[in-house]
Amino acid sequence: MRIGSAGKPNVVILGAGVCGLYAARTLVERGIKVTIIERDPMPGGLAAGHKFGENFYDMGVHMLHEHDEEIFEDMKMIMGDERIPVQLDAKIRWAGSFYRYPLQFMDMVQGIPPYTLASCVLGLFWSQAYYKIFPEEPEDAEEALIQLYGNPLYEFFFREFTERYWGMPTREIAAKFVTTKMPRLSAVDVLKKSLGRFGISAKQGKAVDSALRDETLHYSATGAETMPRKLSEFVVEKGGKLRLGCEVTAVDMRGSFVNSIKFRNAEGKDERIDCDYCLSTIPLPVLVDRVTPSVPPELVDAAGHLNFNAITIHGLLVKKQKCLDALYVYYRERFFHRIGEPKNAGMKVTPSDHTTLIVETTCVPGGPKWEVTDEVKAAIVRDLEAENICKADEIVEWNVMRSPNGYPLYRKGFEEHFDKIAAFIDGVDNLHTTGRNGGFCYPNMHGAMRLGADAADRVIERFFPSAASTVS
Numbered sequence: 001m002r003i004g005s006a007g008k009p010n011v012v013i014l015g016a017g018v019c020g021l022y023a024a025r026t027l028v029e030r031g032i033k034v035t036i037i038e039r040d041p042m043p044g045g046l047a048a049g050h051k052f053g054e055n056f057y058d059m060g061v062h063m064l065h066e067h068d069e070e071i072f073e074d075m076k077m078i079m080g081d082e083r084i085p086v087q088l089d090a091k092i093r094w095a096g097s098f099y100r101y102p103l104q105f106m107d108m109v110q111g112i113p114p115y116t117l118a119s120c121v122l123g124l125f126w127s128q129a130y131y132k133i134f135p136e137e138p139e140d141a142e143e144a145l146i147q148l149y150g151n152p153l154y155e156f157f158f159r160e161f162t163e164r165y166w167g168m169p170t171r172e173i174a175a176k177f178v179t180t181k182m183p184r185l186s187a188v189d190v191l192k193k194s195l196g197r198f199g200i201s202a203k204q205g206k207a208v209d210s211a212l213r214d215e216t217l218h219y220s221a222t223g224a225e226t227m228p229r230k231l232s233e234f235v236v237e238k239g240g241k242l243r244l245g246c247e248v249t250a251v252d253m254r255g256s257f258v259n260s261i262k263f264r265n266a267e268g269k270d271e272r273i274d275c276d277y278c279l280s281t282i283p284l285p286v287l288v289d290r291v292t293p294s295v296p297p298e299l300v301d302a303a304g305h306l307n308f309n310a311i312t313i314h315g316l317l318v319k320k321q322k323c324l325d326a327l328y329v330y331y332r333e334r335f336f337h338r339i340g341e342p343k344n345a346g347m348k349v350t351p352s353d354h355t356t357l358i359v360e361t362t363c364v365p366g367g368p369k370w371e372v373t374d375e376v377k378a379a380i381v382r383d384l385e386a387e388n389i390c391k392a393d394e395i396v397e398w399n400v401m402r403s404p405n406g407y408p409l410y411r412k413g414f415e416e417h418f419d420k421i422a423a424f425i426d427g428v429d430n431l432h433t434t435g436r437n438g439g440f441c442y443p444n445m446h447g448a449m450r451l452g453a454d455a456a457d458r459v460i461e462r463f464f465p466s467a468a469s470t471v472s
């Protein structure tokens, strides 16, 4: 095994999203030399803050969950007094009413016609009892959703929502999407919660992933950007290198070993850096494309089957104190699928009598929603006005943020293509790919940070096997 100068390994991390940054934090803390290569001019990836005029805009409002206690305590320390705790207050706009998100049973009781409600509840209980007794591997997202929610609730709510969100029929979406992305609406939780409200039973269901749990989230006056900024500062203070505006153009292999990384720097010049270990968080198909010499055609083909839903996010500055009665609202029948109002979570907006809106759309790169034509803007304004959120003449700034890699697309059958690529990468001695797009999975920020920490532990284990838990 080759080790870089002064006996210390050169670890090169591709991508400075929260996964790459947290991996770097873990490594530099243990005295390991790290260089992060990031394409964008600022760190954070999907969780970056974009400054337009006087204000920061998230690429879709990003708040930190507490689910991973260790990561949360660490981030609490890192964010210091910039952290603002905020109670989750998300809603779903549906058939003229607002429902709390995740979907809550008692709200449904009030909003759904009695016959439909009865059939939804019976369907939920029936399907959960049936599939507990006769477990069945679902073939696709439709079957998985029916197992999870029952047929009536699926037909009434989830089919159309899911199909609009993903732009394809649920029969074409892999079942894995449901098991990794959809909140569980356990029949037992529903019963406990509803009985609890009548004083009959314990108030809280205990399921960890219960869709009914109340939650505190964490934010800051400048939005999500605090987290990547503070993580970056820590890494650089400890001697790590963060190369921003640098796009990885080649992952040079010698046999089954990554020898060096080539990138185009912020001045447009090519550079190369030696590499003892490469930890990649860039999208999996991009990594496959950058491997030199090129991978065999069947791997190129497999990578072509790993697609993403792109996101175009419209960051609007609005001349109004407040637009929404929630942190964010999901819409089923509008041009956008979610709008967040960061001010309601403590974001500082300038001027102070204005607010900002984060209007989210999913799209295909190059398609009409991606390009943001006048028609797109007109459709958004029409729906904002129809929902009484704001009027056209109250919008004083219109900013656009995009990512071609918003959501890994779990098209039915994607697993075999993913497995081929995973097997290839497993065969490379010093390469690991992880994170949301690098692992083609669905972590939230704390999950992506955990993946980064785990990846860093692999590196530590490899280079300092006897001291993995004690290196400092």
Ligand SMILES: Cc1cc2nc3c(=O)[nH]c(=O)nc-3n(C[C@H](O)[C@H](O)[C@H](O)COP(=O)(O)OP(=O)(O)OC[C@H]3O[C@@H](n4cnc5c(N)ncnc54)[C@H](O)[C@@H]3O)c2cc1C
Residues within 6 Å of the ligand: 014, 015, 016, 017, 018, 019, 020, 037, 038, 039, 040, 043, 044, 045, 046, 047, 059, 060, 061, 062, 063, 064, 065, 246, 247, 248, 249, 281, 282, 283, 286, 311, 360, 405, 406, 407, 434, 435, 436, 437, 438, 442, 443, 444, 445, 446, 448
């Ligand atoms: C709309 C939306 C809202 C969300 N809201 C929340 C939320 O409220 N709370 C929460 O916890 N999570 C939220 N998430 C999830 C969260 O954004 C992700 O889990 C997390 O940011 C993923 O981090 P990552 O580092 O794995 O990936 P990324 O952020 O995608 O990082 C990968 C990095 O690689 C860089 N890169 C790509 N190609 C190259 C190249 N060729 N060369 C160099 N660099 C390259 C990218 O620029 C990027 O910085 C949300 C996600 C979306 C899409």
